[in-house]
Amino acid sequence: MTTDFDVGASWHVAAPYDFLRTLRRERPVFHSEHLGAYVLTRYEDVRAAYGDPARFSSQGSLTISRSLAAETTRVLGEHGSFLSSFMANVDPPVHTxxxxSVSRAFTPRAVIALERRFRALNEEVLDRVLPDGRADLVAEIAHLPSVRLSAGFIGLPESDEGFVKDHVKNWFQLFLSPQPEERQLELAHSFLEYLAYVDDLVASRRADPRDDFTSLMAGHIGGELSHREVVELISxxxxxxxxxxxxxLGNSVLRLLREDGWPVPPGRIQNAVxxxxxxxGASLGSFRYATTDIELHGVTIPAGALCLLATDSAAHDETVFPDPERFDIDRPNADAHLTLGYxxxxxxxxxLGRLQLRTALDVLGSRLPGLRLAPGRPVEYRRSIVGRGLTALHVEW
Ligand code: HEM
Incomplete structure (x- = not known):
C-alpha cells in the first residue's frame, strides 16, 4: 500500500474511510511517514491505548512544534513547547x-445551568439571519453561540471576544496545520499576544475575583495550581x-441534510448527536508517546515513538459498529465512539459539548425546519491533523 495519511489531500480530510478500512484489516499498526507516527486504527487498540497512560504517555503529546521552522521556535521561546503544563499534555500524577481542580467547575449542575443561556444565544443568532433566507452555517450561525457561552463561563469581557476568536484560530493553525515559514511567524506573534492577554486576565481575577471560571481557577494559584498552569488552562x-x-455542529448538520434527516425529532436528538x-467526529484522534517498546500485531513500536490513536478510524470499525458507513440516528451503541477520548x-x-450540540439541533430544527443545502456550493474541509471541520456550509431555508 503506497497511500499514507495526508491532511493536504482533499480525499483525506473529507472521507478517508476506504483507506482506514484497509489499514484496520491489513496494517492495524501503520507507520505514517507523513505524520512521523505509528497509527493505531482498530477500536479495541485505540481504546486500550487511551486506557494505558503508563505505556502511551500524553507528556508533550500536543507538542507538534517539530513541524515549525527554527525561526518560529526561536520567536516562541519557552512557549515553543506548546502548553507544557496543560492537562491534556501531562501524565498522572500531575494530571490527576x-x-x-478543573472537574470541580464542570459539575452536572453547573453545565445544566448553561442550557438556557445557550438556547437564548442560538435564538438571537437566528433572529438576525432568518430574514436573509440563507447563510453560511459555520461562520454565521454555529460559532457565535459557543464562543459567547464559553466567554461568559470563563469571564471574558464581551468586548474582547473578537480578539480571542481571531487569536485562537491563529493558534490552532500554527500548531495543528502545516504552514509556510512566513505565515508561521505571523501566527507565532499572534499566539504570544494571546498568551499575554490571558496572563493579564488571570492576574486581574486573582486580585479581584468574580463569579467565573477564571476566578475559580485563579483562587487555586499558590496552592493546587501554578500561575502558568492556570494561564494554559484558560487559553x-x-x-x-x-x-x-x-x-x-457543522459536520452534524451537513450529515443530517445529506441523509434527509432534517429536522431531527426532539425525542431522537440525543442519539442523533x-x-x-x-x-x-470533529476530533480525529489523539497523540501519545510510547514509553517503552510496544509489541502490537507483529509490529514493534519503539520506545519514544509518536503514536496517533485514530478515533476516526475506531468510530468506523465494523467489529463494533455494524455497517459503519450507514448513518442511523437510532444506532443502539452510537455513544460508544471515542470522539471525546477515553x-x-x-x-x-x-x-457541556453534548449539551450545546443537542440544544443547537433542537433550536435550529424548530426554527428552520425547511433547512437545505444551497445548490452549487462545494463542501470544503479545513486541513488539520487532529480535527475535522468545514470551512463553510452554505444553507438556505
Ligand atoms: C464536540 C466537542 C468536543 C470534542 C470532539 C472534544 C474532544 C476531546 C478529546 C478527544 C479529548 C481527549 C484528548 C486526549 O486524550 O489527549 C478532549 C479533552 C479535553 N477537552 Fe474536549 N472536546 C470537545 C468539547 C470540549 C469543550 C466544550 C471543552 C471545554 C469547555 C473541552 C475541554 C477539554 C479539556 C480541558 C480536555 C483535556 C482533559 C484532560 O486531559 O484530562 N472540550 N476533548
Whole structure:
C-alpha cells in the first residue's frame, strides 16, 4: 500500500474511510511517514491505548512544534513547547492534580445551568439571519453561540471576544496545520499576544475575583495550581469551546441534510448527536508517546515513538459498529465512539459539548425546519491533523 495519511489531500480530510478500512484489516499498526507516527486504527487498540497512560504517555503529546521552522521556535521561546503544563499534555500524577481542580467547575449542575443561556444565544443568532433566507452555517450561525457561552463561563469581557476568536484560530493553525515559514511567524506573534492577554486576565481575577471560571481557577494559584498552569488552562478551554463544538455542529448538520434527516425529532436528538459524533467526529484522534517498546500485531513500536490513536478510524470499525458507513440516528451503541477520548483524559467538557450540540439541533430544527443545502456550493474541509471541520456550509431555508 503506497497511500499514507495526508491532511493536504482533499480525499483525506473529507472521507478517508476506504483507506482506514484497509489499514484496520491489513496494517492495524501503520507507520505514517507523513505524520512521523505509528497509527493505531482498530477500536479495541485505540481504546486500550487511551486506557494505558503508563505505556502511551500524553507528556508533550500536543507538542507538534517539530513541524515549525527554527525561526518560529526561536520567536516562541519557552512557549515553543506548546502548553507544557496543560492537562491534556501531562501524565498522572500531575494530571490527576490538574484534573481535580478543573472537574470541580464542570459539575452536572453547573453545565445544566448553561442550557438556557445557550438556547437564548442560538435564538438571537437566528433572529438576525432568518430574514436573509440563507447563510453560511459555520461562520454565521454555529460559532457565535459557543464562543459567547464559553466567554461568559470563563469571564471574558464581551468586548474582547473578537480578539480571542481571531487569536485562537491563529493558534490552532500554527500548531495543528502545516504552514509556510512566513505565515508561521505571523501566527507565532499572534499566539504570544494571546498568551499575554490571558496572563493579564488571570492576574486581574486573582486580585479581584468574580463569579467565573477564571476566578475559580485563579483562587487555586499558590496552592493546587501554578500561575502558568492556570494561564494554559484558560487559553485552552477557550479553544475547546470556540472550535470543537461549532466544528461538530457543522459536520452534524451537513450529515443530517445529506441523509434527509432534517429536522431531527426532539425525542431522537440525543442519539442523533452521538451518531453524528461517531460518523463525522470533529476530533480525529489523539497523540501519545510510547514509553517503552510496544509489541502490537507483529509490529514493534519503539520506545519514544509518536503514536496517533485514530478515533476516526475506531468510530468506523465494523467489529463494533455494524455497517459503519450507514448513518442511523437510532444506532443502539452510537455513544460508544471515542470522539471525546477515553480514560483519564476523557474530554472534561464532554457534558457541556453534548449539551450545546443537542440544544443547537433542537433550536435550529424548530426554527428552520425547511433547512437545505444551497445548490452549487462545494463542501470544503479545513486541513488539520487532529480535527475535522468545514470551512463553510452554505444553507438556505
Ligand atoms: C464536540 C466537542 C468536543 C470534542 C470532539 C472534544 C474532544 C476531546 C478529546 C478527544 C479529548 C481527549 C484528548 C486526549 O486524550 O489527549 C478532549 C479533552 C479535553 N477537552 Fe474536549 N472536546 C470537545 C468539547 C470540549 C469543550 C466544550 C471543552 C471545554 C469547555 C473541552 C475541554 C477539554 C479539556 C480541558 C480536555 C483535556 C482533559 C484532560 O486531559 O484530562 N472540550 N476533548
Amino acid at each position: 492534580r490538574l484534573r481535580r 485552552t478551554i477557550l479553544l475547546g469551546g470556540n472550535d470543537t463544538v461549532p466544528n461538530q 452521538e451518531e453524528c459524533m461517531r460518523i463525522d 480514560g483519564v483524559h476523557f474530554c472534561v467538557g464532554a457534558a
